[in-house]
Amino acid sequence: MSERVFTYPFADIWKLYVAKVERKGRTVAELEQVVGWLTGYSPAQLHTFEGDLRVFFTGAPALNSNVGLIRGVVCGIRVEDIEDPLMQQIRWMDKLVDELARGRKLAGILRA
Template sequence: MKNQRVYQMSFASVYPLYLKKAEKKNRSKEEVDGIIFWLTGYDADSLNAQLVKKVDLAHFFQEAPELNPARKEIKGVVCGVRVEDIKEPLMQEIRYLDKLIDELAKGKKMEKILREPSP
């Protein structure tokens, strides 16, 4: 039941929290958006449309144009839980995004956050 309430939260209500967390650590809206684009396949226009429509988190991820297959490489702990061990698919998607924003706020380089191969 607790997860159901999380899924019903609008992405528009969570997005400013991601921005605030990043900007507090001198990171930019463009970087936050870049992470969202990489993870979900949204672009600036489609992300803005989701924000305007105030879609819930469940629909935000269900309607994502193309979830990045490299997201399965995201490992680590968010809220005391290892993201790779989360069994519920939607909660795992949400926590993937949380983990990437955490990495941004901790000062990781975008190339590392976006799991780009080293040259």
């Protein structure tokens, strides 16, 4: 199952994230800020990235040094307990997008 998730095209995931946050009244700019905070990618890079989730995270400019502060449950699994580093990074991104969609303030999402 993990291998299948790792090979999802980032562009497809991005479209789903955009639809999710816009449906909940949040903006693409906020989504860009959240995913950029996690990965170091610029908004332009996020919109034009070609590759799967594995390439997305292995090529990330810089994972934020505060990623250890991301805690909680995604898909019934605590993100801080995930052992596979790549799966944990994917779930961190999911968790941040979920928090954005649920209306949490950006300062809290960005662990500021």
